[in-house]
Amino acid sequence: ATTEIYTLSLHDALPIWVEKVDHLEDGLRRADFVTLHVPLTPETQGMISTPQFQLMKNSAYIINMGRGPVLDEDALAVALAQGEIAGAGLDVLSVEPPRKDHPLFQMDQVLFTPHIGGDTREAKLRTSERLSRTVLEALDGADTYNWFNRPR
Numbered sequence: 749a750t751t752e753i754y755t756l757s758l759h760d761a762l763p764i765w766v767e768k769v770d771h772l773e774d775g776l777r778r779a780d781f782v783t784l785h786v787p788l789t790p791e792t793q794g795m796i797s798t799p800q801f802q803l804m805k806n807s808a809y810i811i812n813m814g815r816g817p818v819l820d821e822d823a824l825a826v827a828l829a830q831g832e833i834a835g836a837g838l839d840v841l842s843v844e845p846p847r848k849d850h851p852l853f854q855m856d857q858v859l860f861t862p863h864i865g866g867d868t869r870e871a872k873l874r875t876s877e878r879l880s881r882t883v884l885e886a887l888d889g890a891d892t893y894n895w896f897n898r899p900r
Contacts, residue, residue: 772800776800776803777803777804777805780805780807782808783813784811784812784814784818786818788816788817792815792818794820795818795819796812796819796820801832801833802827804827804832806831806832809834810824810833811838811839812837812839815840816843819838821841821842821850822851824852825852825855835857835859836852836858838852839861
């Protein structure tokens, strides 16, 4: 699987640009925002931890919209407490639902969303369109891509 890494830079809020980099470490050093959108695999589990936070700018933010265990939450709490990074946005956590006393809940630099970060108007529209097309295909007798209980 190929991983493409891009950096996003903000200077005085505008202009915004995205740049492709060849190595995660280069992107971590340069990015103002690091967003994670990877599946959980043996290679991605814990891929962002203390060494990666230490590479990041102290003004950088990390956003995890992939899978919780991709990001080491204990290391994130330490990085935030020590000012190694500025903040985090978490749409997923390692354990869901999380404990009420989760240490990151006590940190003002962390914004949480309830695993709906990809739930945009555009995503809902695409999902509705795809669902409608699939239902119409099934009613026409087509072999749809996601038919679970397909008649034999």
